[in-house]
Amino acid sequence: MGNLYLIRHGQASFGAENYDVLSPIGVRQSQALGAHLAQLDLRLDRCVAGDLRRQQDTAQHALQAMHAAGVAVPAIETDAAFNEFDADGVIRALLPGLLAEEPNAREILRNGAHNRSEFQRLFAVMVQRWHAGDHADDGLETWQAFTARVQTGLQRLLDAASSGGNIAVFTSGGTIAALLHLVTQITPAQAFALNWQIINTSFSQLKFRGRDVALASFNCQAHVQLLKAPELITFR
Structure with a gap:
């Protein structure tokens, strides 16, 4: 193997x-x-x-x-x-919908290096919504497109592997x-x-x-x- x-x-x-x-x-x-x-x-x-x-x-x-x-x-x-995947794109696409429940989200994300635990908490929420497809069709690479891209790379490796x-x-x-x-x-x-x-x-x-x-x-x-x-x- x-x-x-x-x-x-x-x-x-x-x-x-x-x-x-x-x-x-x-x-x-x-x-x-x-x-x-x-x-x-x-x-x-x-x-x-x-x-x-x-x-x-x-x-x-x-x-x-x-x-x-x-x-x-x-x-x-x-x-x-x-x-x-485009993490910045995920933040841009998902942040507006998060602000109603997390009014400080923009400031936390802007200063993430100084508030790492809160940044991670909010980022994890946005990533969850991204892979669930809970965002507008605004040109952002979807989870399905991302996994298809990765799968194509994996198959290329396997097909050429000894x-x-x-x-x-x-x-x-x-x-x-x-x-x-x-x-x-x-x-x-x-x-x-x-x-x-x-x-x-x-x-x-x-x-x-x-x-x-x-x-x-x-x-x-x-x-x-x-x-x-x-x-x-x-x-x-």
């Missing part, structure tokens, strides 16, 4: 002007991941990343750490099918949630309940034979736990 490793990107710059940049902690997480995979002597046949900067940079730092440890690494391939191959996919939490939904048939709500637990640079393992895929492990974070550096365990 082959192995597909779903790796969430390192910590991005939440609250900064450009979120899509790894923070210094995100760089350290990515390097720690690569060093750990090298210690496991994991030999990757392919490495695929979405085209978001945080996904590409996480892959680059991790593979550089593997290479520095003497492990041969493949080139990074890009497939936008593994991009995250038996027993190891493939790393550097992606995002929402994309991993969509893959869990597709592979295990859990509901979108259950998939996002798991999504909120995925730490930066954790990896989940799928086993595959042909197009048959099964979940083997979820949200592995040994690479940061073994360092005994709690600051490297982040969720956003």
Whole structure:
């Protein structure tokens, strides 16, 4: 059987002007991941990343750490099918309908870096309404379109995979949630309940034979736990 490793990107710059940049902690997480995979002597046949900067940079730092440890690494391939859903678009589309019951929502979301728990609470409500289809048809990528995009990317990987191959996919939490939904048939709500637990640079393992895929492990974070550096365990 082959192995597909779903790796969430390192910590991005939440609250900064450009979120899509790894923070210094995100760089350290990515390097720690690569060093750990090298210690496991994991030999990757392919490495695929979405085209978001945080996904590409996480892959680059991790593979550089593997290479520095003497492990041969493949080139990074890009497939936008593994991009995250449009979180900003979800907020723009769902916020107006939330204001009647959450009059402070706009201010909380604007200053999310200083009020993370309230930001997460409101964001989770909007994501739930998004995947339930409770929003206007305003050009926002729907949950159904998002999962179809992700499924197309997964099928491309499986169709080109060799038996027993190891493939790393550097992606995002929402994309991993969509893959869990597709592979295990859990509901979108259950998939996002798991999504909120995925730490930066954790990896989940799928086993595959042909197009048959099964979940083997979820949200592995040994690479940061073994360092005994709690600051490297982040969720956003």
